[in-house]
Amino acid sequence: MNVLEKAIERIDYTFKNFENIYLSFSGGKDSGVMLNLVVDYMRRNNITKKIGLFHIDYEAQYQMTTDYIDEVYTQNS
Numbered sequence: 001m002n003v004l005e006k007a008i009e010r011i012d013y014t015f016k017n018f019e020n021i022y023l024s025f026s027g028g029k030d031s032g033v034m035l036n037l038v039v040d041y042m043r044r045n046n047i048t049k050k051i052g053l054f055h056i057d058y059e060a061q062y063q064m065t066t067d068y069i070d071e072v073y074t075q076n077s
Contacts, residue, residue, distance in 0.1 A: 007034075011041045022052035027069040039076060 001009070014021060023038055025031045038051065053076075055069055 007037055008041065011038055015041070015045070015047060020052070022054055025053050025055050025069065025072070026057045027055070027065045027072075028057075032072075035072070035076075 021038075023031075023035060025035055035053070041047070042051075053073065057065070
C-alpha cells in the first residue's frame with residue numbers, strides 16, 4: 001500500500017470510529033494536503049457532518065499565511 005492509500009485508509013478509520021473529528025491546520029503544505037484529503041474523502045462519501053479545524057503556529061506569523069488560513073476557513077465553512 002502506498003502513502004496515499006494508507007492515509008485514506010486512516011481517514012476512513014477515523015470517520016468510522018470517532019464521533020468528533022478535529023484537524024490541526026498550520027497553513028503549511030503538509031497540513032494543507034491533509035485537509036484536502038479529508039475534504040475530498042468527505043465529498044466522495046457524502047459526509048455532511050462538520051469537522052473541527054484547529055490552527056496554531058508558533059514558528060512564524062506571516063501575514064500571507066494568516067490570509068491563506070482565513071481563506072481556507074471561509075471556503076470550507
